[in-house]
Amino acid sequence: MININRELLLEKMKTSPYKPMKGKIIEARMLTEKEKFFKIELEDKIELGHEPGQFVMVSVFGFGEAPISVCSSPTDRGYFEMTVRAVGSLTNKLHTLGKGDVVGIRGPFGNGFPIDAMFGYDILIVAGGLGIVPLRSLIRYIMDNRSDFGKVDILLGCKTPQEFLFKEETKDWMKRFEIKLNCTVDRADPEWQGNVGLITTLIPGVDLNPTRTYAVVVGPPIMYKFVIVKLLEKKIPDHQLILDLERRMKCGLGKCGHCQIEGVYVCQKGPVFRYSELKKFKGECHEKAV
């Protein structure tokens, strides 16, 4: 029979893992037509204490809860940030909220980017569309601990120039000499002066030493398949190829079942995986290169 420690149980029930903390929106602004940026302060100004790449469950009572990536670095103290695209009922409701409004926050959940393992390596970051949102937490972390890493290359891709997020910040990154940043769009507009073409077209041009490089890729499932092939052609080892997956999630605790890929709960083992782990899946991982 299982022995349940009553006191411990009561203590746990008081702080149920399903009970959200209070998160006050201290800044909110639209980044594009569809994405809104939020800066959030937790009750009693406690730190979220996340790793880059982790996510939180955001509640708007009456509308439910959804997993949202944290886009600030743990080195940003006193608050955390997230960027949300309005796609469902909860995210549309979130878009109506602004400074002073309160949301529920649970987390942080999951495994973030393996920053400790990446220490001392060259870093290649590949961000497609909304992929820049979780990657921003890593980029900001790297910036704040720049001397811990080798060469840093960032590749950004979007469908159109209007869809770029964090435009001002990106411009600052471009000006910095210790990182190299390259952008591309699938379809240009008259003002666009940069590259045109899929993000995969930027990869062959990157000068890298594969065994010394961690490649971190975040984007829509369709992008992974093609980017992974290009990076493997560059001889990046499987275990140094890092991906961040999106899945439906309801609990964040490895119980509700929605995020499962074969035997693995993405909310616990992921959302960040090494390609060497994803490769083992037999057929349920859509991001796996064919």
Add this chain to the structure above:
Amino acid sequence: MKYASIKKEDLGKWLEHMKKKARVYVPKKKENQFIFRPLHDVSEVCLKYIPTILPPKKYYFPQKEKLLNFEIEPFKTSKAFKEFEEYILFAVHTCDIAGIQCMDIVFRETPEDPNYLNRKDKMTIIGIECLEYCDKYASCASMGNHEPRGGYDLMMIDIGEKFILHINSEKGEGLVRGVAYIKEASEAEMASLERVREAKKKVFKEEFAAPLPKIYEAFDKLFGSKVWDEVGKKCIACGNCTAVCPTCYCFDVYDDLDLSLDSGTRYRIWNSCQMDDFAKVVGGEDFRKGRDARQRHRYYRKFKYPVDKFNRYFCTGCGRCTRTCMSGISLIDTVNALATEMAWAEKAH
């Protein structure tokens, strides 16, 4: 005292005695099927029953369970905790006890689920050992769950005019201690128990075409098998199989607003991996498209993934999924088809 005995005619008295201590849930007849319900009248209790429509999971993992109350303005959440009463599950089959053990593992794994643990803490289980098959759908012998394997407080075994009670916990002992008509089992009664168990060995035979480790191997090798296409073609994605499964625990979380619109309740409700939108993200990508893939997932969550993770099969052999399936998908047939394919593949080598 390790083994006790009670005369069958005293069972009613004993139930009345337990009813005073806690809420008792018992198997009862409902039309031509059976269900667990609270005990009112001891004459309604059915000790000879085929697995109930729903397993007793409805009591420790309810279909709809409150996670918290909330107020929107100002933001407030209530303590998500409710004291439950002690309750007794009476005459639970060994397959369903195995199901409870599976759920224990899942919800005790870090991060623990306090809602489940709280209900489990109040539970007392009195099992009953099956001495013959319920029907042709059971695969409990292959799964090794036709015999008691722990996980209960008391186990009842029919030895004719009496039941032997195996006492397996202090909680269980508490229910027999000081009850005048329950006595320590005599040597003669223990000998009858031996005879009953011997006779049972002739009744229960492994239902699968291969032993369990072979079945596991088949699941390991045959992810891409045509068997899944065929199961997928039959499946109508109703989700009945997962609702009645004693080890299915997937859930959804949703908010219910009060009429005032400024407060409400957050619930979790049973959900099924067989539903079309189960693994669909809001952007439209469906990560488990097709009934074939979803059925395969269900089977793998019984015979492969939990074995890798917990070293435990999550099929209890109760047969409910087959009994309830509207399109005649049979667990035994599916598993045997895999075993046969595996045997052919090995021969071909």
